Amino acid sequence: MVAFRKMHGLGNDFVVLDARPRPLPLPAETVRALADRRRGVGCDQVIVIEPPRSPGTDAWMTIRNPDGSEAEACGNATRCVAALLMDEAGKDRVALGTLGGTLRAERRPGGLVAVDMGTPRLAWHEIPLAREMDTLHLPLARDGVSDPAACSMGNPHATFFVPDVAALDIATLGLSLEHDPLFPARANIGFAQVVAPDRIRLRMWERGAGITLACGSGACAAVVNAHRRGLAGRSAAVVLDGGELNIAWGEDGRVTMTGPVAEVFTGVIDLPAIAEARAA
């Protein structure tokens, strides 16, 4: 049996496992079973805390999508795991190693957590895209949306700017765009309505997960891409279905994301058993 914590950031929810005491091999079918909202615990991502892999970091964080794929970044989960580690150690700041780089987090008033999400990667091959092009204007369109901007926060993001996010069929658009051949590693798809230079309404289709109530890296990408397009300032409140994140793209090039965290319940689970039961 393995203990887990159920956490979320603005409703973007996670099953958090702790593999620091001992390795926790997670084959794709086990991740899919854990994330299954009817036959498992249910979550948007499975997060595994592992021993640190580089000096100066407190732990390593592995991010798995419900389809079993691994992601390089997860802003909302980073806040949750950072809060967990700070509470555990009685510290006010921690550093987490991820595939997307080292992320430093610290407590903010009101139970909020701020994460330095690093510098966005803006070149076509860093997103990555299938061929050389201007990442500010991608030749991509579907019903009613076109001309997105792209950047990477460690994970790939395309942001479409639209007049009314409520009018879009995100499920249909998102599924098709995530798998467009322009994105050799697929992509997270954001639909952003710039309400004001410091306020963006954002709905997300996440790579490997589908529609989520919030996406931290997606919120960072939306502010970066909006600013690059001259549509917003360097900081903005990003209003997602699940609530608001504060995003600031500093003059130093680094993006800071600030938002809440929540732990809902804990439990124990037999990982091999749920994978077998789901496969039955």
Ligand SMILES: N[C@H](CCC[C@H](N)C(=O)O)C(=O)O
């Ligand atoms: N689906 C994303 C990972 C989770 C990102 C999101 N939950 C966040 O808060 O950043 C990807 O495959 O890149």
